[in-house]
Amino acid sequence: MKRVAIIGAGSTTYRIKSPDVSYREMIFDAATKAYRDAGVTHKDIQSFVTCAEDLNEGYSIADEYTPDQLGAVLKPMQTVPGDFIQGLATAYMMVTAGLFKIVVVEAHSKFSNLKTPNEIQAFALDPVYNRPLNFNPHFVAGLEMNRYLHDSGNNASQCAAVVVKNRKNALKNPLAAYGADLNLKDVESSEEVSWPLRRHDISGKADGCIVMVIADEDTAKNLSKKPVWIKGIGWCSDTPGLETREWGRAVYAELAAKKAYQMAGINNPAKEIDVIEVDDEYSYKELEHLEALGFCKKGEAGKMVNELPSNISGGSLGMGHLLEASGAARTYEIVTQLRGDAGKRQLKKANAGLAQSWRGVPTTTGAVVILGN
Amino acid sequence: MRKVAIVGAGITKFVRRAQETGKELSFEAARMALDSCGLTLKDVDAVTHGTAPDAFDGVHMKGEYLSDGSGGWRKPYMRNFVGGGTGVFSPIHGFFHVASGLADVCLVVCEEKMSSCHPHPQGAFKTIFDHTLEQPLNPTLIWIFALEMNRYMNRYGLTKKDIALVSVKNKKNALDHPAAQIPEDITVEDVLKSETLAWPVNRLDISPASDGAAAIVLTSEERAKRITDKPVWISGVGWNIDTAYWATKDLYYPRYVEKAARQAYEMAGIKEPHKEIQVAEPYDPFSYKELHHMEGLLLCKKGEAARLTADGVTQRTGNLPTCPSGGALGVGNPIAATGLMKVIEIFLQLRGEAGKRQIPGNPKVGVAQAWGDLMQVGTVVVLRSA
Numbered sequence: 001m002k003r004v005a006i007i008g009a010g011s012t013t014y015r016i017k018s019p020d021v022s023y024r025e026m027i028f029d030a031a032t033k034a035y036r037d038a039g040v041t042h043k044d045i046q047s048f049v050t051c052a053e054d055l056n057e058g059y060s061i062a063d064e065y066t067p068d069q070l071g072a073v074l075k076p077m078q079t080v081p082g083d084f085i086q087g088l089a090t091a092y093m094m095v096t097a098g099l100f101k102i103v104v105v106e107a108h109s110k111f112s113n114l115k116t117p118n119e120i121q122a123f124a125l126d127p128v129y130n131r132p133l134n135f136n137p138h139f140v141a142g143l144e145m146n147r148y149l150h151d152s153g154n155n156a157s158q159c160a161a162v163v164v165k166n167r168k169n170a171l172k173n174p175l176a177a178y179g180a181d182l183n184l185k186d187v188e189s190s191e192e193v194s195w196p197l198r199r200h201d202i203s204g205k206a207d208g209c210i211v212m213v214i215a216d217e218d219t220a221k222n223l224s225k226k227p228v229w230i231k232g233i234g235w236c237s238d239t240p241g242l243e244t245r246e247w248g249r250a251v252y253a254e255l256a257a258k259k260a261y262q263m264a265g266i267n268n269p270a271k272e273i274d275v276i277e278v279d280d281e282y283s284y285k286e287l288e289h290l291e292a293l294g295f296c297k298k299g300e301a302g303k304m305v306n307e308l309p310s311n312i313s314g315g316s317l318g319m320g321h322l323l324e325a326s327g328a329a330r331t332y333e334i335v336t337q338l339r340g341d342a343g344k345r346q347l348k349k350a351n352a353g354l355a356q357s358w359r360g361v362p363t364t365t366g367a368v369v370i371l372g373n
Numbered sequence: 374m375r376k377v378a379i380v381g382a383g384i385t386k387f388v389r390r391a392q393e394t395g396k397e398l399s400f401e402a403a404r405m406a407l408d409s410c411g412l413t414l415k416d417v418d419a420v421t422h423g424t425a426p427d428a429f430d431g432v433h434m435k436g437e438y439l440s441d442g443s444g445g446w447r448k449p450y451m452r453n454f455v456g457g458g459t460g461v462f463s464p465i466h467g468f469f470h471v472a473s474g475l476a477d478v479c480l481v482v483c484e485e486k487m488s489s490c491h492p493h494p495q496g497a498f499k500t501i502f503d504h505t506l507e508q509p510l511n512p513t514l515i516w517i518f519a520l521e522m523n524r525y526m527n528r529y530g531l532t533k534k535d536i537a538l539v540s541v542k543n544k545k546n547a548l549d550h551p552a553a554q555i556p557e558d559i560t561v562e563d564v565l566k567s568e569t570l571a572w573p574v575n576r577l578d579i580s581p582a583s584d585g586a587a588a589i590v591l592t593s594e595e596r597a598k599r600i601t602d603k604p605v606w607i608s609g610v611g612w613n614i615d616t617a618y619w620a621t622k623d624l625y626y627p628r629y630v631e632k633a634a635r636q637a638y639e640m641a642g643i644k645e646p647h648k649e650i651q652v653a654e655p656y657d658p659f660s661y662k663e664l665h666h667m668e669g670l671l672l673c674k675k676g677e678a679a680r681l682t683a684d685g686v687t688q689r690t691g692n693l694p695t696c697p698s699g700g701a702l703g704v705g706n707p708i709a710a711t712g713l714m715k716v717i718e719i720f721l722q723l724r725g726e727a728g729k730r731q732i733p734g735n736p737k738v739g740v741a742q743a744w745g746d747l748m749q750v751g752t753v754v755v756l757r758s759a
Contacts, residue, residue: 053427053433054426054427054428055427055428055433055434058500058504059500059501059504060426060427060428060497060498060499060501061425061426061456061457061501061745061746061747063454063456063614063746063750064456064501064617064746064747064749065503065617066614066617067615067616068617073614073615073616074613074614074615074616074628074629074632075613075614076611076612076613076614076636077455077612077613077614078453078454078455078462078466078612079453079455080451080452080454081434081435081436081452081453082451082452086451089451090451090453090466090469092473093469093470093472093473093475094469094473096473096475097374097375097468097469097472097473097474098374098472099374099472099610120433121433123431123432124433124434124437126438127430127431127432128394234449235449235450235451236447236448236449236450237440237441237445237446237447237448237450238446238447239440239446240437240438240440241441252447255447259449359434359437362437363434365437365440365450
């Protein structure tokens, strides 16, 4: 199979509110940075992918407003209503199939525009069986956290340690919105939202945009001194049904990782991967995902919170939750680390990295990408 | 590039208000498609789902909601979306899966349940417009298409009668389609006498709101040969998006469709589409759109499509059978499912399995097209049977 690389990446900073820019201006900003980073202009780019969901965008057909600010007018462009890593997979397939040499993937969040985000999220529940129960999404997360902790043997205090770690990490990340020096007590005494889930276990919302330029092997070698290769990619959905899903473990992450590892030829992820960015929309998710991805055995992630090189960027807890761009922020950190551009938080050894995403309540959809130098 | 074949297809009946949920409609179509080629979900490596605005079904992240019904359970599953063009884009998204080598068998499902949107799915279109520049004007979809139809008529000196012929043809063709929602034997006068919704658009110039689903199975060459003697190959794919600021462009011609068509034709090695394409399914949500899209697809010269229609060239027995299925105007228009229905029609025509709808002459090359967003997206698939 042909090799495909990320040759350019651009990101805005992530902010709790951004009243001075529209989402289209944010996209323009990130795209300009990514194109410059890759040494291309919009004219060189052959196809575009945006990752967005209508109801988060506030349009019935959000796809309409995707082309102009990316320079994609009268070009092959599509929307993947999914996470950034799914969009990246689509771009990867197009390049691998030989349809294009240079493709751009974009994802953004204008979370601050959502007046009633919980109600919108609840609107994703099955309209016949679940919606009449009037769930708040954090309630579903609380149920899941409880079951996961019960099954795995991890505890809420270890989840709080994830919050402390990620928000502290974010202090070293100039893009992050939620850097803070908290201690366990701060987290464990925060308001109970849906037991055992507390306020600080939930990532805060953020606005931001990330754009990446990907290319086939020849183009990547011509244009880029530091191409970051896509070694493996996988995505998977379990079931959205609350009645039929697996509550105690992240099957979607296990299966997506299996595909990605297979493609990348990775047998022992803990040894072969130097830097890990996993979804941590809720604190317990980081532990659940690390176990699903095979970095430790089930029930061991809680003990290893400060040992694994996980979410050095600060994760969603430290950088802010970016809707469909959350996976993009994870991937962006891996690209930054692998290129050695991570400044104060740069790892000494960063040759292979993994980014993982989850699409949030009520989905059981996630994706995994493995990048290498 | 790996060759990609269509080996199976299924369509539910298109209706105004289905008893089934969107999940169930997806399941039915997916099941029919798999049964038609003797495969089961175990054989499927990946699933891609095409469905248009969430506002129709009234479910946020509709792709997630429909995933298990579509066979995406514990599989690589993704939703693709280019507005009204989604139905013909979905097989293209499926094509990526197989052509790249990531999957050998990819199930492509398209669903739309517009009846959930009360009181009428047109309401969902209120929020497709720019929030600052356009929504305050309170436009509807029919108004902007009235603008476009008027511009098209004006440019070429066409009358409403010239365009009504498309409705007459397609609704009549649909009489032979088992999934059809509003097949009818009507006359040009019936169209002209029907209620004016926004001049020059009359009620019978418009496709209905519908519920329905369609699905196809895509496989690699090697798998296709084991499954069927009559694979139909996806030999060209194209898609294109124009600016969101639709008021800045001349609406008489869909240049984005032309761009998409050129991409697909180049890939398929088609140099003279008007001679080489033997059967076409352009998107016809409005009667004039079929003509507009025939021109965009380079099946005739600009401004010539109405004359070809009047001369009977686009009838099933003509030289360029167009919408032999009955199209959106006759079979119905559950948006994404309609696009895939059109791809399926070409698939059946090329296999010689279209029953009463079969066009003569043993066709080998056909094109299906859909259109979407704010008069902005073109999606094109070229199929070949040999």
